[in-house]
Amino acid sequence: MAIKKTALYSSLWASCDQLRGGMDASQYKDYVLTLLFMKYVSDKYKGDPYGMIVVPVGASFEDMVALKGDKEVGDKLNKIISALAEENDLKGVIDVADFNDEDKLGKGKDMVDRLSKLIGLFEGLDLSANHADGDDLLGDAYEYLMRHFATESGKSKGQFYTPSEVSRILAKVVGITSDTPQDASVYDPTCGSGSLLLKASDEAPRGLSIFGQEMDNATSALSRMNMILHNNATAKIWKGNTLSEPQWKEANGRLKTFDFAVANPPFSNKNWSNGLNPEQDEFNRFTWGVPPEKNGDYAFLLHILTSLKSTGKGAVILPHGVLFRGNAEARIRENLIRQGYIKGIIGLPANLFYGTGIPACIIVVDKAQAQGRDSIFMVDASKGFIKDGNKNRLRSQDIHKVVDVFTKQTELDHYSRLVPLSEIAANDYNLNIPRYIDASEPEDLHDLSAHLQGGIPNADLDQLSAFWEVFPTLRQTLFSSLHDKGRDGYSQALVEPGQVKSTLLAHPEFTAFRDQALAPFTQWTEKQPFEELQEGDKPKVFIHEISEALLEAYIPVPLLSRYDVYQILMDYWAETMQDDVYLITQGGWPAAAQLRVLVPKKGEKLQETPDLIVNKTKYKADAIPPQLIAERFASQQLAEVNAAQGVLDEATAELESYLEEHGSEDGLLSAAINEKDKITKASVTARLKGIFDYEEEQALKQAKKLFNAEATAKKAHKEAKEELDKRVLAQYGQLAEEDIQALLIDDKWLTSLEAAIQSEIERVTQQLANRLKELEERYHDPLPQLTEQVESLSNKVNGHLRVMGLEW
Structure with a gap:
């Protein structure tokens, strides 16, 4: 049976529980990911003489299964993994974790039980049907596990993984296009687990030639496995310190140069110069200045610039401090700006990364257009995120907006701006984004005259002009001018604050707007190839096409943000729709209508809630809920x-x-x-x-x-x-295939999405209602009236006190 994406994720994460105890996440990730790799290559390549990975006799996952309960299971697992590693030149890659380590896995029976359970969890997964080509369950699962490991590894050990949302931005703004050839090269000098390189390669139609270097041995091994799981077995990942021991060099000893570079170096590395004399650097990386001894941010940026071809492009994540710190860094920054290397800067929200909570930025460099560059494009994306546990996370709409604005060089108030170099020079080459983009919310000022004499300031109402353009007569329904009463510039409310929303919803212009706002969705549904989805299709290509079409459809709709509508689809995709689509692309439409019989393991309770119970048999419907069957x-x-x-x-x-x-x-x-x-x-x-x-x-x-x-x-x-x-x-x-399609597409997907868009329409109008109610309540009772009320109440209290004999 086809595997649901979320079911695979939960199974893999459950496997981690089998190892917890004496290890933290930074340690047990090596065991789980190694077994995932072994299971995958065994399912995919065993018996395939043309496979990228050779699975020798006695070195498959089936051989691991045979070891369950074996007293020497740890030692024998090591030998199986070692045999596969030797056959495929993967020594030091897949054999990093020691499965016979008693300190981490326990002694005797504890080790046997723990490893046997772990093998059993992977044993139940059939991964042979999943193709790792950038749209793969396994590649995504590997990313999923690394993200969770990074979350749990803590501040000092979570730096091996760049959040995929940030990786996607770098990959899309670095300059890769549909014309980029497959032999173009992409380089990451601090590649960690390789996620940045893979995201960049995915942007090219046929991929890119991948080169990376990673200092940590275990993390370098993660990267190699990640490449193989994503069908990039030819990717070249070297170990070593990039600054003191760069591995990628030409025959003449100079640094090898690349077409593209992406990187998330360690922030503010205090030991960057260990083993290196920057004043006498043989690669001439510090021509534009030597970074401070205790801060290596610019050291990595200068290394990347030196490693780019004369037409090369790069995108690097660095802490915000590189934009404005002084002394040696200020001189380097000025030189790079004057040289024209910096194409753009994207300010990111704080607390995105696993190794630190400080805000960071993406510096985009472009040597190709350096000589004629007279401006730098800046984006302040620091406000676009959601909370996700103890971290912040970029939403799909945040990513899309950044990429759209940056690639099209679109200037938006309080968000993005093309800043002339002359203005930057006037600011002593300080690149701190708030100097050039004011992203702060305008202050909500109170009108003292309105508080004293009553009335609602027209200036406050005028700020809602976007709404009045859509509802041209609504303002006259809600307010009347106080001009005849000598209060120019002020209006009085015609509706009580508590009736504002009901008046708005009942207004014919709102009804017309609601229909207008739903029309693009209806047109979008009629044009999308939902029924054409079939086994073998790529879910990521499918969601990209339909989401881009929805984003395009909502360009002309006033009041609604097309990115908010886009986010509705992407949220529904993540929560529900992608599981359905993955089932279909693995097993065709009939796979979506299959029921699973739930049977608890011996001595355990059911892990899933049944959707249907008939004659005491419990069934799980993975895609089509029984309620939809019943309704139709x-x-x-x-x-x-x-x-x-x-x-x-x-x-x-x-x-x-x-x-x-x-x-x-x-x-x-x-x-x-x-x-x-x-x-x-x-x-x-x-x-x-x-x-x-x-x-x-x-x-x-x-x-x-x-x-x-x-x-x-x-x-x-x-x-x-x-x-x-x-x-x-x-x-x-x-159920016939057309029945399944009607149930999934019409009754489930489109019904849910339409309801969510209707809620978004109401949310936007609720903003207007809330603001009008706030203004009406703020100025409802002017100061003289309040004073009179206080005096009246005080007289009543004094009267009661006199009756009680309390008078002074």
Whole structure:
């Protein structure tokens, strides 16, 4: 059966739990990722004489499975991995983790049990159908695990992974286009686990030639495995310190140069010059200045510039301090600006990265256009993010907006600007973004005259001009001018603050706007090739095409941000739709209609909640919920269930109301309260056997009647639900492909997306309602009126005090 993307992720993350104990995330990641690699290459290449990886006899994952329960499982696992490593020149890559380490994995039976469970978790995954070509479950799963490992590894050990959202920005702004040839080279001198290189390569139509260097041995191994899992087995990743021991050199000893470079160097490295004399650097990397001894940010940037061809382009993540720090860094910065190397700067939100919480920026360099460059394009993207646990995370819309604005050099108020070099020179070559872009929110100033004399300032209402353009008569409905009362520039409210939203929603111009705002969505749905999706297609290509079309469709719609609408689709994709699409692309449309029978493992509870239970058999529907089947194919039975539910709800409400009315300590049913402080049918029946008080007897009989009515209603609802479930279960096996498409596309995907867009339309109008209500409440009672009210209330209090004999 096809694997859901989220199900694969949860299974892999569950495997990590088997190793926790004596290790932190920075250690157990090596074990989990190594087993993932072994399972993948065994499933994909075993028995394939033309495969990129040779799986020798006795060195497959099946051989690992045979070791479950073996007393020497750790040592034998090491030998299997070593055999595969030797056969494929992967020594020092996949054999970094020691599976026989008693300090980390436990001794004796503890080690055997832990490793056996770990093997068992991977044993149940069939990965042979997944193709690692930039649109692969396994490549994404590897990224998923590394992100989680980075999150848990802590500040000092999480720097091996650049958040994929940031990697995507670098890859898209560095200058790779649809015309970039496959033999063009991309280089990362501090490549970590390789995510930046892979994202950059994915931007080229046929990929790029990948070169990287990583100082940490274990992280370098992660990068090599990552490359193989993404079908980039020819990628060249070297170990070593890039600054003191650069590995990529030409035959003449000079640094090798590349077409593109991307990098996320360690921030403010205090040991950058270890093993290096920058004053006598053999590669002439510090021509434009020597960075401070205790801060290596510019050392990496200068290395990258030297490693680029004369037409080369690069994008580097550095801390914000490089934009404005003084002394040696100021001189380097001035030289680079005057040389024309810096094409643009993108300011990022704080707390994005796993190794640090400080804000960072992306510096985009371009040697090709350096001589004629007379400006630098700046983007302040620091406000666009969401909270994700204890970190901030860029949303899909944040990424898209940055890339759109930067690549098209679009100037937006408070967000982006093309800054002339003359202006930068006038600021002593300080590149601090707030000097050039004011991204702060305008201050909401109070009008003292309005507070004193009443009325709402027209200046505040004029700031809502975008809304008045869409609702041209609404302002006259809500406000009238105070000109006739000698208050030029002020208006009075015609609607009470609490009625603003209802007035807005009922206004015919809002109804017209709602229809106008939904029209692009309707047109988009009619043009998208949902039904053409088939087995073997690439989910990432599919979502890219339909999301770009939706973004394009919402360009002309006023008030709505097309990026917000785009985010609705991307959120739904991440939460729900991608799982459905991955099932279809792995097994065709019929795969989306399959039900799984849930059977708990021996001694364990079910890990998943069943969607359907028929004759005590529990089923899980991965893509099409039973409710959708019922609504389309069993509407009569569904109506009967809903009717029975209504009768049951009414019976339960009547019973609860009666028990609450008469179940107090001195109520007619107080004697029927049981030892658990409840009134039940059994306690009422027992009390009725020896009762003589007429009123109490009648109350008990009424309570029993209501209990019986609820029980009858429960039985009727249960029987109706069982009939519906049987009908739905039978229908799953009768679905034609067009039925499956209608259920998924129309009833599930498009219905959910339309509801979300309608909510976004209401959210935008709610902003207007909230602001108008705020202004009306702010200036509703002018100061003289408030003073009069205070005086009146004070007189009343004094009068009461005099009556009480308290007077002074």
